[in-house]
Structure formats: structure tokens, C-alpha cells
Amino acid sequence: xxxxxxxxxxxxxxxxxxxxxxxxxxxxxxxxALHLNYGQRTQERELQAFHDIAEYYCARHRLxxxxxHFALIxxxxxxxxxxxxxxxxxxxxxxxTSYVPFRNANILAIAVSWAEVLGAIAIYIGAVEEDSSGYPxxxxxxxxxxxxxxxxxxxxxxxxxxxTPLITYTKKDxxxxxxxxxxxxxxxxxxxxxxxxxxxxxxxxxxxxxxxxQAGLEDPIPYACRPVYT
Amino acid sequence: xxxxxxxxxxxxxxxxxxxxxxxxxxxxxxxxALHLNYGQRTQERELQAFHDIAEYYCARHRLxxxxxHFALIxxxxxxxxxxxxxxxxxxxxxxxTSYVPFRNANILAIAVSWAEVLGAIAIYIGAVEEDSSGYPxxxxxxxxxxxxxxxxxxxxxxxxxxxTPLITYTKKDxxxxxxxxxxxxxxxxxxxxxxxxxxxxxxxxxxxxxxxxQAGLEDPIPYACRPVYT
Numbered sequence: 279x280x281x282x283x284x285x286x287x288x289x290x291x292x293x294x295x296x297x298x299x300x301x302x303x304x305x306x307x308x309x310x311a312l313h314l315n316y317g318q319r320t321q322e323r324e325l326q327a328f329h330d331i332a333e334y335y336c337a338r339h340r341l342x343x344x345x346x347h348f349a350l351i352x353x354x355x356x357x358x359x360x361x362x363x364x365x366x367x368x369x370x371x372x373x374x375t376s377y378v379p380f381r382n383a384n385i386l387a388i389a390v391s392w393a394e395v396l397g398a399i400a401i402y403i404g405a406v407e408e409d410s411s412g413y414p415x416x417x418x419x420x421x422x423x424x425x426x427x428x429x430x431x432x433x434x435x436x437x438x439x440x441x442t443p444l445i446t447y448t449k450k451d452x453x454x455x456x457x458x459x460x461x462x463x464x465x466x467x468x469x470x471x472x473x474x475x476x477x478x479x480x481x482x483x484x485x486x487x488x489x490x491x492q493a494g495l496e497d498p499i500p501y502a503c504r505p506v507y508t
Numbered sequence: 509x510x511x512x513x514x515x516x517x518x519x520x521x522x523x524x525x526x527x528x529x530x531x532x533x534x535x536x537x538x539x540x541a542l543h544l545n546y547g548q549r550t551q552e553r554e555l556q557a558f559h560d561i562a563e564y565y566c567a568r569h570r571l572x573x574x575x576x577h578f579a580l581i582x583x584x585x586x587x588x589x590x591x592x593x594x595x596x597x598x599x600x601x602x603x604x605t606s607y608v609p610f611r612n613a614n615i616l617a618i619a620v621s622w623a624e625v626l627g628a629i630a631i632y633i634g635a636v637e638e639d640s641s642g643y644p645x646x647x648x649x650x651x652x653x654x655x656x657x658x659x660x661x662x663x664x665x666x667x668x669x670x671x672t673p674l675i676t677y678t679k680k681d682x683x684x685x686x687x688x689x690x691x692x693x694x695x696x697x698x699x700x701x702x703x704x705x706x707x708x709x710x711x712x713x714x715x716x717x718x719x720x721x722q723a724g725l726e727d728p729i730p731y732a733c734r735p736v737y738t
Contacts (some may be wrong), residue, residue: 343577350571351622379624380617383661387614392581394609415661423660426653431613431645 279360284338285400285441286310286393288385291327293466294444295488297452298404300459301443311337312389312400316381317349323473326405330465339396343388348381382415383424386440390428393438402441408448418445449489464498478503512570514622515630516540518615521557522695524674527682528634529565531673531687537613540628541567542619547579553703560695569626573618576612578608592713612645613654616670620658623668632671635655638678648675687725694728708733 281397285307289295302309311332317320325342332340350415382405389401405416414420425440432438444452456463476483478501490497491507515537519525532539541562545551555572562570612635619631635646644650655670662668674682686693698716699706706713708731720727721737 300611341577341580343580345577347571347573347575347618348621351618351625379663380621380658380661383657384614384617384621387610387617388577388581391578391609391611391614395581414663417660420657420660421652423656427613427650427657430647430650430653431610433609433644486641 282306282308284308284310284388284396284398285402286312286396286398287337287402287476288389288404289313289328289331290404291324291466292404292468292482293461293463294404294452295458296331296461296463296466297456297459298402298444299331300456300461302400302402302441303335304459305441307400307402309335309337309393310339311335311341312397313340313342314385314388315342315344315346317346318467319471320467323467323469327465327467331462334462334465341392345384345388348384357359378421380415382413382420386424390432390438390456394432394436400439400441402443404412404444405442406444406447406449406452408446417441421445443463448492449485450492453489453495455493457493466499472502475500477501478505497502504505512536512538513630514538514540514628515632516542516619516627516628517567517632518619518627518634519543519558519561520634521554521561521696522634522698522712523686523691523693524616524634524636524682526561526691526696527686527689528632528674529561530686530691532630532632532671533565534689535671537630537632539567540569540622540626541565541571543570543572544615544618545572545574545576546611547576548712549701550697550699550703553697553699557695557697564692564695564732571622575614575618578611578614581609610645612643612650616654620662623680624662624666629667630669630671632673634674635672636674636677636679636682636711638676639671648672651675678722679715680722683719683723683725687723696729702732704734705730707731 287299287302287309289299289311297506299309313325313328315325353441386401407417419442421442428438467483470480470482471477476499478487484505487497487505515532517529517532517539518530519541529539543555543558545555623631637647651670651672659666698712700710700712703709708717708728714735717727717735
């Protein structure tokens with residue numbers, strides 16, 4: 279058995295989660311790779327990215343959890359196809375319709391359950407405050423509060439730390455750090471809308487492309503269209 | 509539309525959840541009934557009890573969420589049929605093998621997501637510290653910590669209060685309060701082991717039967733065997 283400690287890493291398949299996985303490795307953890315299918319439009323493409331990243335980082339455990347009850351609960355353009363995905367509006371501080379209510383709390387709760395069973399001592403999640411577009415559950419104080427819930431809600435001998443290494447990063451920072459760590463960006467998928475080529479238009483594409491642009495690097499994944507930065 | 513405010517009520521089908529539902533009604537809430545199938549042995553029987561109770565209390569919304577990923581995550585005799593259910597040992601302070609790690613945090617997270625979409629302003633959960641057999645996520649301070657996570661992790665205009673009206677109750681108190689409120693105990697199901705008649709032997713049966721005994725009442729559901737109290 280490997281002697282390194284184990285961390286559950288949330289791997290959506292996006293570039294943030296890939297950089298987060300690389301950081302967990304650099305910080306000395308073996309990887310327990312956790313992916314959630316929550317009924318999003320791009321579920322299959324993201325799942326492929328998850329497996330590619332887990333393979334690349336030699337994950338010791340993999341778990342894919344179906345949380346399609348988000349689609350039942352509704353109230354989100356990610357899961358309710360009746361609500362159109364908004365065009366990118368990076369400057370907006372209004373919470374976008376792609377908001378899945380309280381999603382990160384659901385994700386963390388699953389991660390903690392698995393971590394306790396595996397004996398993992400950390401949970402890595404690539405949350406980023408800056409690009410959260412006002413998602414309330416992407417902020418540092420949310421994770422601090424959840425840490426307290428973990429400490430109180432798990433067995434006395436269990437100690438699981440939430441690690442949010444990207445929380446203060448900009449997308450530019452993430453691209454740069456990923457580049458330093460040799461992250462396989464070509465395996466990652468961030469687009470909310472398409473499975474074949476990234477749309478280049480949704481919030482997630484816009485933020486990713488701007489990050490690569492600001493870092494002076496080329497995003498290696500294929501796009502249907504790319505904005506021109508001036 | 510009814511003008512009364514809405515509460516999401518966790519209805520497992522057990523008697524605690526039925527009494528909790530009655531209290532939510534008495535406190536002026538319309539009911540949004542939430543039930544979780546988490547792969548437990550008695551899933552079908554509990555689901556029937558859920559629908560009976562929801563019907564009885566004229567629930568305005570019902571949601572059944574499949575959280576069978578608990579079976580994937582494992583580590584619990586409730587979901588892993590390889591681990592035998594322990595015989596009742598009420599006096600024990602050791603966390604029993606029926607423990608599903610961090611279960612209540614997962615349940616609350618789902619409840620909050622649904623509550624935010626519905627516009628519900630309260631979540632009722634029939635957690636009881638006394639009979640928790642050491643489950644760390646049945647304690648008052650766990651719910652207080654989770655309340656903070658809700659306040660920080662939902663939209664600014666969202667205000668959802670966790671209500672744990674039974675938290676300090678004994679099983680005797682619950683039976684007595686349920687009797688006062690006319691709770692249909694015959695519709696409820698608490699047994700961990702059997703679907704036809706309650707086993708009378710598992711922790712849950714033992715605690716329930718002792719509660720009825722101490723309250724001086726007869727439990728109306730059928731049992732395969734009943735302990736003799738002296």
C-alpha cells in the first residue's frame with residue numbers, strides 16, 4: 279500500500295479541477311477522484327475529462343456519483359432545459375441562472391462521506407471566488423463554515439480538512455500555476471453548452487479564454503468560436 | 509394559493525418524522541414533503557409510510573430523492589448487506605455500524621436546495637440527540653453549524669431556518685407529543701430490518717417500543733417479537 283495520505287479531489291473535468299488535482303499531488307497526497315453527474319447538459323464530455331485526469335494523476339480510487347435529483351429540484355438553467363443559458367456577462371454581479379442552489383454544500387457532503395469511509399484526511403475543491411459570478415457557495419467564508427460542520431458531524435477520530443487552493447486565484451493565476459505544474463489542459467472541459475467543441479460564448483468559456491489570454495498562453499482545446507481580445 | 513408559509517419537512521416514514529410533520533403544521537406551515545431513498549434495507553416500506561404521512565398532512569409538494577450513492581460509498585450496515593445489523597444495545601455509546609457517514613449533512617444539503625427553489629422558509633428535521641446512539645450529526649451544535657452554512661451558502665434574499673423541534677426529546681416525549689397532536693402512528697415505520705412486521709430487535713425498534721412503554725401507550729404497528737419490560 280502507498281504510504282502517502284489520501285485526499286478526495288473533486289474533479290469536474292474543468293481546468294480548475296485539473297490544476298487542483300495537480301496541487302494535491304504536489305502537496306503529497308494520493309488521489310481519490312470524485313466526480314458528480316448532476317444532469318448538466320455536458321455530462322458525458324465532463325465525465326470523459328474526469329477519467330482522463332484521474333488516469334493522468336494515477337488516482338487510487340474513483341467514484342462517480344449521480345446527483346440527477348438536481349434536475350428534479352430544478353430552478354437552474356444547467357439542469358432545466360426550459361431556461362436558456364445566459365450569454366456571458368462577466369461584469370455582472372447578479373447571480374446567473376446557471377446557479378444550482380446550494381450545489382457546493384451537496385458536493386462537499388458527498389465528499390466528506392466518502393472521505394470518512396476511505397480514511398482520507400483532506401478534500402480538495404477547485405473553488406474560485408473571483409469567477410464565481412456571485413455564487414454564494416464559492417466564497418471562503420462558506421468553506422470555513424462547512425469545515426466546522428465537518429468537525430462536528432463526523433466521528434471524533436475523523437479529521438478531514440477542506441482545501442481550496444485556488445480560492446483567491448484569478449483564471450490567469452490558475453492557467454499560470456497549471457502551466458508550472460504541467461497540467462494536461464487538453465484533457466479538460468469547461469463549456470456549459472457543447473460537447474464537441476467548446477462554444478466560446480458561455481460564462482465558463484469566456485472566463486477560461488480570458489484567463490489563457492491574460493497568461494499569454496493558447497488554450498489547447500477546440501472552440502466553435504473565440505472572442506477577439508483588444 | 510394558500511397563504512401559509514412553506515416548510516420542507518424530512519419524512520423518513522419513522523414516527524419521529526411524523527411527529528415532526530405534525531409540529532410543522534401546528535406551527536403554521538404548509539408541508540413540502542421530502543423523502544430520501546438511500547439504499548437502506550427497508551426502503552419500500554419507508555417510502556409507503558412517507559406517502560401515507562404526506563397524504564395525511566395534505567403536503568403541497570412531494571419529492572423523493574434517490575441517494576443510493578450511499579451504497580456506493582459504503583461503510584455502513586444500513587447500505588452494505590455484508591455487514592450484519594447489530595442487535596440493540598441502547599446503553600452503548602459506541603457509534604453503531606448502522607452509521608452512514610455524514611448522512612444528515614447530505615440530507616440537509618438536498619433539503620436546502622429544494623427549499624431555495626420552492627421559496628420555503630424552514631426545514632423541519634426530526635433529529636433526536638438522546639437516541640442518536642452517538643451519531644455525531646444528530647447533535648444540536650451540528651445543526652447550529654449547518655445553519656451558518658445555509659446563511660452563507662444561499663442567495664442573500666434567502667432565509668431558511670433549520671427547525672429541530674425534537675432535538676431534546678426522549679422517545680417517551682415524542683410518543684406523548686404525537687398522541688397530543690393526533691399523529692397517525694399506525695402509518696409510520698421505524699424498523700431497520702424488516703418490511704412486513706417490525707423486527708422488535710434492532711436499535712430503532714427497541715428505542716421506539718421503550719418510548720411507547722414509558723408513555724404508557726400501545727404501539728399500533730405489528731411486531732415479529734416484542735421485548736418484555738420489567
